[in-house]
Amino acid sequence: MADPIPAQAPPRSATDFFSDPLDSHPLWFKPSLFLSPNFDSESYISELRTFVPFDTLRSELESHRAALNHELIDLINRDYADFVNLSTKLVDVDASVVRMRAPLLELREKIEQYRASVDRSLVALKSGLKQRSEAASAKETLQILLDTFHVVSKVEKLIKELPTVPADWSNGDVNVAERNSMSNGISAQHVENGMNLRETQSMLLERIASEMNRLKFYIAHAQNLPFIENMEKRIQSASLLLDASLGHCFTDGLEHRDANAIYNCLRAYAAIDNTTSAEEIFRTTIVAPLIQKIIPHGASTVVAGSSIDELKNDYQQIKQCVEKDCKFLLEISSAENSGLHVFDFLANSILKEVLSALQKGKPGVFSPGRPPEFLKNYKSSLDFLAHLEGYCPSRSAVAKFRAEAVYVEFMKQWSVGAYYSLRLQEIAGDLNSALTTTSLVPIQNINSGQRNSRELTLKQSVTLLESLRSCWREDVLVLSHADRFLKLSLQLLSRYSNWLSSGLAARKKGNAVSSSGCEWAVSAVPEDFIYIIHDLNCLASEVCGDYLGQVLQILSSCSAAVLDSVKLSILHGGKSLEDLVPLVINTIIEALVEKSVEDLRQLKGITATYRMTNKPLPVRHSPYVSAVLRPLKAKGNLKVSRSPFAFALPEVLLEGERATIYLTRETRNELLLGAATEITGRYYELAADLVSVARKTESSLQRIRQGAQRRAGASSDVSDNNVSDTGKICMQLFLDIQEYGRNLAALGVEAATIPAFCSLWQCVAPPDRQSVISL
Structure with a gap:
């Protein structure tokens, strides 16, 4: 006998004095509610969540589950002996199983027979449906063949009613007897209503065209059938006769400007989806003779050399012809709700013929080799296209006109690139x-x-x-x-x-x-x-x-x-x-500075003048000072020269006639100030270098002289009141820069505003005059 199921220990003892009894629960927890047939866990939890935390509720539910598991194990262990002895009480179970198996096998056999019967019925039903579908398809094909035969016969019958000779109906109205001899009751009825034969013919052709459209539909749905292949010759013959008759009628309508006949013919062309033939007939019948008169394109014309003729007059005549001889058809084809929007006589008839005439009669107009004539002709062509677009009833029609292959080809002829x-x-x-x-x-x-x-x-x-x-x-x-x-x-x-x-x-x-x-x-x-x-x-x-x-x-x-x-x-x-103006100004300034520096270099002679000589202190400026700013002054006479640019000396640059006429006052001032600043800067560099060298030289000579005197034991005989050579040089430079500053002032430049001049003043001015610049 198997051992009983071990019981799990309860979460706490029932006799635990330090806790609640095992079967004790909070007042809010009622296990009896779980046995209610209408118990809903979600509503139960939603009611408790208002005053019981989730952790407390979860803990209480887990305790209750543990108690239930413990109770279940106790029940199993209590009746465990009877549970184990149950197998010994099952007597003759195999016989009972055999008895129960027989009816089950019989039921299975019946079900399989029923299933086979259903499968056979389903196969038969599918076969019948397939036969029915094939029959319907065959009936549909047969109906199409019958309709095709009837339509072909009808078309042939209607074609026979057409006049065999175009001259019989191209003359307009005829007598009633002749009409009755050429037409059936339908056409006779139209004649009795007062319609001319041309209009009657066009109506009959429109009817035939509609039947041919139906015939195309049937043929498209019954291709590769022997019956259709046998009727192919009849269909082609009828189609050719229709095209020929429709072409004659449309041509006659155009020549006589019969609006009703033209309208009916266009509807016929649209019905058989043969717009190209109508556009070509209009081009060859009406447009081509008119364009031929305006732009002849015979062999002799090309040889004569009219390829460079302007097209403005030609386009003007073409516009008049379009307005006079083509507008009626354009109005018919563009009528609202006419169903004739599929035609584009503007592009495929008028523009096509114009392009052909230009290519044959005046091929040179497309050549850009003569740009003035090419541009005139190109603009005239654009104006002509804009004039044609004026006949389009809507923007969509204009867009369609521009998208036509002829329009694109016409524009390609003009090599604007x-x-x-x-x-x-x-x-x-x-x-x-x-x-x-x-x-x-x-x-x-x-x-x-x-x-x-x-x-x-x-x-x-x-x-x-x-x-x-x-x-x-x-x-x-x-x-x-x-x-x-x-x-x-x-x-x-x-x-x-x-x-x-x-x-x-x-x-x-x-x-x-x-x-x-x-x-x-x-x-x-x-x-x-x-x-x-x-x-x-x-x-x-x-x-x-x-x-x-x-x-x-x-x-x-x-x-x-x-x-x-x-x-x-x-x-x-x-x-x-x-x-670029500042760069040019700088170039002029550099040229002026270089010219002035040539005169400034003469100040180096000051050293030779006062070094190791007994010349007294200078009392006037050097001669070179007056020439430093000479390129900026208006002095001297004009010098005549063959070169238009050499008529003036450099000395008359800023105040000369050329500068006063072609330079603004602001530019002249900028040139003057820039040149003066640069010249002064170079002046300071040369003078500062001269003074520095002079002082160094004087210092060296002084040391040599003092050493010689000490060796000879003689005292110096140089008085403190004697002025040194460096002092004379600085005094000469000081007088020079005073004169230079006065020359700057004469030009309108304040010397004290130039930093280089201030530095130069500090370098050469006597100690008692360095604080204030006075010229």
């Missing part, structure tokens, strides 16, 4: 030729008194401005390529700026051989750069002013964002010109 390349070479080539000269080229009569300060003075600058304006001239600009011409304008400004900056850099280095195209800057005299400053200011003002306004006016149809970008780019180009 090649035209721009030629204009680029032309405009940029002129500027490049002007900038590659070895010297600055003044414009003619630059020295005449008729010129004013607002006009450009150099050919290079004039060429730049002309090139910039050429980019936006009406006879040059292609608005669709405005971005390219804007780019060209900016490139021209950049080319001019680079030419000038490179020349200034080469001049500063003093070598033009290494920089090709910079020879002009090295060979130019300082006066030449006055023209450059003037032209830079004029160009910057023009580019950022009237030129910018002109460009924005031309591009006024663009968006605000595009206009802002264009404005910023052009203003940036103008600013690049303004930024």
Whole structure:
């Protein structure tokens, strides 16, 4: 016998005196509620959570579960002997199992038989459904074949009602007897209603076309069937007869401008999805003869050489012909709710014939080799296309017209890219030729008194401005390529700026051989750069002013964002010109300083004048001082020369006629102050170096003299009242800078405001006069 199940120890003893009894529970915990048939755990917990914490509730539930497990084990152990002895009480169980198995096997057999029967019924049902579907499909195919046969027969019958000779019905109205002989009751009914034979014919053709449309539908759903293949010849024959008859009727309607007949024919063409034939008939019948008269394209015409003729007059005549002879059909095809929107006579008839005539009669108009004529013809063509678009009833029709293959092919004929390349070479080539000269080229009569300060003075600058304006001239600009011409304008400004900056850099280095195209800057005299400053200011003002306004006016149809970008780019180009003005001013200043330094170097002779001599203290300035600022003064007479830039001496730079006309007062003051500051700085460097050397030399001689006297035992005979050579030199320099300061004041420059002059004053002035600068 198996051992009983060991009982688990209770969580606490029932006789534990220090805790609650085993079966004790809080007042809020009622295990009896768990046995209720309507017990809901969620509602039970939601009721207790208001006053019982979750931890307390969980602990109480776990205690209750442990108690229940303990009780269950106790019950099993209590009746464990009876549970084990249960197997010994089961007598003859195998026999009972055999008895129970027989009816179960019988039931299984019946179920399998029923399942087999159901499977057979299902197979039969599926087979019947399949046969039914095949029958329906065969019936549908048969119905299509029957409908196809009926439609073919109907079409053939209707075609037989058409006149066999176009001349029989192209003459308009005929008598009733003739109509009755050519038509059935339907056509006779139309005749009785007063309709002419042409309109009746067009209505009959529209009906035939609708039947042919049905026939195409049937054939599409019954392809590769022997019946259809056998009827293929009949169908093709009927289709050919329909096309021929429809073409004759449409042609006759166009010649007589029969609106009703044309409308019916167009509906017929639309029904059979053969818009191309209608467009081609209109092109060859109406458009081609008109265009042939305007633009003959025979072999003799091409040889005669009319390829460079302008197209403006030709387009004007074509517009008149379209208005007079083609507008009626365009109005019919574009009528609202007419269903004829599938036709595009503008592109596939009119424009196609015009393109063909131009290619055959005037092929030279598409060549950009002659840019002026090419641009005129291109703009005339755009105007002609815009005129044709005026016949489109809606924006969608315009979009459809522009998307047509003929329209695209027509636009491809105009090589605007090649035209721009030629204009680029032309405009940029002129500027490049002007900038590659070895010297600055003044414009003619630059020295005449008729010129004013607002006009450009150099050919290079004039060429730049002309090139910039050429980019936006009406006879040059292609608005669709405005971005390219804007780019060209900016490139021209950049080319001019680079030419000038490179020349200034080469001049500063003093070598033009290494920089090709910079020879002009090295060979130019300082006066030449006055023209450059003037032209830079004029160009910057023009580019950022009237030129910018002109460009924005031309591009006024663009968006605000595009206009802002264009404005910023052009203003940036103008600013690049303004930024070059300080560089040119510095170049002039450097030239003036170098000229003045040549005279300043004469102060080195002061040392030789007073060293080891008995000359008294100087009482007047040196002669070289008057020549230091000579490049800034207006002295001397004009010197005539063959060169337009050599008519004035360097001595008349800032106060000469050229500077007063072409430089503003602010620029002249800037040049004057800059040159004076630089000259004074160089003056201070030379003088300070001279004084320093003199003092060092005097100190060395003094030590040698004192050593010799000590060795000889003689006392010094030099009185303290005697002035040393260095003192004489400093006094001479002091008198010189006083005169220099007075010369600066005569030019309008206050010497005391120049730091280098103050340093020079402190270096050479006597001790009692160093605190105050007085000239």
